[in-house]
Amino acid sequence: MKIYLAGPDVFLPDAMEIGRRKAALCASYGLTGLYPLDNVVDLEAEDASVRIFQGNEAMMREADAIIANLTPFRGPSADVGTVYEIGYMAGLGKLCLAYSNDPSSYADRFAALSARPLTAGPIIDNQGMLVEDFGLGDNLMIIHALEVHGRSLVTPRHPPTDLWGDLTAFEACVRLAADLALPAPSRLS
């Protein structure tokens, strides 16, 4: 089983090393990890961003599954590029798995970031817009898509000290993928 390794990990200073560690974990379960930075793109080329897109889309089409890092990124929600990729894989009918190293709910993170205590009743942001508050880890479309097109979001009980480098929750997703990749037992019927 080939697994597309999605996440804002590609923006980390040790992006290549994280990719190597993720691919090695996949390999230890008999799976193949495909990491966006495995595509070699000349970042000085005028159409570099198009080539990155094309490489990632080709990888997703080649993959059987996605394991996405949905740890909140520059705000209360996951990285939008990663979220796009979960949607694309769900639409293609591929297996969608994801983790977040932050187990808090979207509404709690919104409250923390906006330094406003949660009060009874609907939560409204400073633009007058409703804050989704179903106790879910992120927008309901993402969270329930995982349940329908794969398995529930994996989160640790407490955020790890190394929010971006800790791969415990990632490895739990790899185990889920490995279990699902097992050939179905033959039926005697």
Next chain:
Amino acid sequence: MKIYLAGPDVFLPDAMEIGRRKAALCASYGLTGLYPLDNVVDLEAEDASVRIFQGNEAMMREADAIIANLTPFRGPSADVGTVYEIGYMAGLGKLCLAYSNDPSSYADRFAALSARPLTAGPIIDNQGMLVEDFGLGDNLMIIHALEVHGRSLVTPRHPPTDLWGDLTAFEACVRLAADLALPAPSRLS
């Protein structure tokens, strides 16, 4: 042609009215707009968020196209729920159109939000992560997906006074959809 009307518009205080205006604009071009809030869900039900997801997914499967509002939402990027939906529709092979009422680039918005002037060389955020800087309106996966699976992101020259209520860029997307919905001219060959 049925068009799924995606966007954080559903969180606005006048969410129902915006949906009505968008559907009316679609109708004026001979198209049918499907708005998430057209699905009636009992928000007091224990599984309300699952039902909202199911209603939205069914609408997307019924639709031929999506017009998504990618105006930045609670940070430098678009609403993740909307972005998930573009990915899902792209994976399903449907027509993907989108607009943002903010014409600035992701990198410029990041700089403005973090109150840091852009300097020469790579931009790094306060977590040490690289800020994507290709001059695009948002993450490259979204922007180039629109080009490949639909048409380029539509933006106004300047942000409108009413960032959430102005539907000029939305209407431009409706026109694009209407043009693409025309029956192809018969060929004499």
